[in-house]
Amino acid sequence: MSVPFSGCKSRSNGLISAIIKQLKTINYKPAKKITVQFDPFHERATEMRKLMFYLTGPKYANTNPACLLKTNIVCDRSEPLVTVDLVSGEKVVMKCNNLTLVEVLQLYNKHVTSLVPREQEKDEDLKSKLKSKKGKKR
Template structure:
């Protein structure tokens, strides 16, 4: 009698692959400004610094060249925070003290998803449309 296998056959890619998956979904079109504030001597400042590293990559920033990424380094033992201002005059603030970078990106994509307008494909050129119709008539 054999034991039934109930797990996965391969391991997950880990936290780095999960962050990379969320980064592929990031689209900054509806974002006007991202403000990242942290105290470098705070014990949880690594979350805000890592978020800054990932969000300022060329692949992400190329989605909206008008988006301003502002970093504020303070020395008052305040907790790290990320504030995102959208083009529809709404804002979103993450207190990164108890969040991981992955959680910030997941919530960021959750709020950003409905604001992104999907571009519709343009209509085919009339000449190409005419050729397609001719081919259909020949058949």
Template structure:
């Protein structure tokens, strides 16, 4: 009698690889402003500070250069939170003005997963035809077609 195999064929790459995978799909095109507020002396603020570092990385800033990322350092016992103020198109789509994450008991990976689930899905879709690049040969071919049609 044989025992059926269950489980993964190999081990996962760990938490760092999971965070890197989530960072690849973060998109801030639907966001006008991000406000990260935390108490630096709170023991649960580490994940919020790490999220702030990730959101201000150049790769994520390129997704929306007009997005303002503002940290707020608190001196009271309020829980750490992240507020995403949405652009008008995203407000109409989601029927929300802003999205808040209370970050007290969440890890950095969980915050990035929530960001991808709720924020990145609101990003407006780009047209593939509008962003396609034309080569010199395709431009020349299209201009010669126009010359033939005029005659």
């Protein structure tokens, strides 16, 4: 007599792949200034340091060279904050007291990266070029 299988048939790729998946979609275009504030003695300080490590990468900074990335290190036992000043004048404040690195990146992608205008015009130009090349014969 065998025990029936219970559980998932495939395994998760892990935490690193989840972070990489979120980092692939990060874009600074709608942001004017990103401020990360944390207390180094807080429990979640390591999560904010990891976030700063990923956000300072040249791949992401090249999406909007005019975006300022600022770090405020305070010693007042306050919770970690990520504040994003948008080009439209609005502010997005993420309180990261109980959030992991993946959750902070997901929130950034949900609220900030989703504001990037779609490049439909470029896609249409590419499609028309492909059609014209397809019609030509050698």
